[in-house]
Structure formats: C-alpha cells, structure tokens
Amino acid sequence: MRNLMLSVVLLGLAACGTPQQQCIGQVTQNLRVLDNLIAETQANLTRGYAVVPAVRSVPEFVNCTPRATEADPDPRRQSCLVRTAQTYSRPAAIDLDAEAAKLASLQAKRQQIVLATSPAILTCQQQYPEPVR
Known part of the structure; x- marks a missing residue:
C-alpha cells in the first residue's frame, strides 16, 4: 500500500513540470546520468577509496x-x-590512476553530450515556449 501511494505521488510530481521542462528533461537524461557518475568518481578520488x-x-x-x-x-x-x-x-580499494583516467573520460564524454543536446534543448524551447511573467 505504501509503495502504491509513493508511486502515485511520484507520478504526480513528474507530471507537474511544464511541457518544456519535460521535453528538456527527456533530452538531458544521459547528461544527468553522466553528472552522477562524475560526482561519484570525484568523491572516490577525494576519499582515496570507493x-x-x-x-x-x-x-x-x-x-x-x-x-x-x-x-x-x-x-x-x-x-x-x-x-x-x-x-x-x-x-x-581502487586504482587511483585508473579512477583519474575514468574521470577525464567521463568529463570528455559530458562535453560531447552537451554539444549534442544543445540543439535538442533549443528545439524544446521553441516547441514549448514558456509564458513571460
């Protein structure tokens, strides 16, 4: 029962975004995943272990x-x-050199994805313009 209520609340919150926000959220999903991986890798390097x-x-x-x-x-x-x-x-235990190389690779991939998603974000903004307040 609790899981059902949680699911309903989460679905309600997901539907709260404007069409533009939902569109941008879909096209930047890979970017958010990469950002989480970058943060985790940086934390591993800072700590010295995973x-x-x-x-x-x-x-x-x-x-x-x-x-x-x-x-x-x-x-x-x-x-x-x-x-x-x-x-x-x-x-x-982790190999700090391999972890640093992984971080550099993730950051390079992030730049590629930012460049690839920029036109899609502009398309979302044009397709679903936000009202001026």
Missing part, C-alpha cells in the same frame, strides 16, 4: 503468533528468530 554496497545476513525477531482459531481464540504471542538481508556500504 564505497560499494554489500549485503550481510542479520538475525531479527519477528512476530510469528499463530492465528486465532475456534479452539484457541486468543493464542499466546510468539517471536521467531529469522535471518534477513541487510544492505550496507563498505570501503573498497
């Missing part, structure tokens, strides 16, 4: 009280110990 997700199994108590029946209308509460997966971040 942070990667890992999963561990942890014990957790859950309610496993039996359902009420005619024979036992008020069953005694019970807890059961189960193992659940927990995601956490852990440090990982």
Whole structure:
C-alpha cells in the first residue's frame, strides 16, 4: 500500500513540470546520468577509496503468533528468530590512476553530450515556449 501511494505521488510530481521542462528533461537524461557518475568518481578520488554496497545476513525477531482459531481464540504471542538481508556500504580499494583516467573520460564524454543536446534543448524551447511573467 505504501509503495502504491509513493508511486502515485511520484507520478504526480513528474507530471507537474511544464511541457518544456519535460521535453528538456527527456533530452538531458544521459547528461544527468553522466553528472552522477562524475560526482561519484570525484568523491572516490577525494576519499582515496570507493564505497560499494554489500549485503550481510542479520538475525531479527519477528512476530510469528499463530492465528486465532475456534479452539484457541486468543493464542499466546510468539517471536521467531529469522535471518534477513541487510544492505550496507563498505570501503573498497581502487586504482587511483585508473579512477583519474575514468574521470577525464567521463568529463570528455559530458562535453560531447552537451554539444549534442544543445540543439535538442533549443528545439524544446521553441516547441514549448514558456509564458513571460
């Protein structure tokens, strides 16, 4: 139920943008992905190591009280110990020279995408002009 409500809210927010903003958002999606990768790579270089997700199994108590029946209308509460997966971040060694080369490559690719998307952004602005306030 919670996921359904979250989905409805997110869809509502996505529809809130003007047609021009939606158009520009579509043509600059790759640029946003690259910006995130550049930020992550710069953070790795600043730290000197990467942070990667890992999963561990942890014990957790859950309610496993039996359902009420005619024979036992008020069953005694019970807890059961189960193992659940927990995601956490852990440090990982990186090759700083390779990471710096990756950053330079990502920045060069970003420049190419900026040049390639500029005409599409202008098209969006012409196709969906914003009202002057």
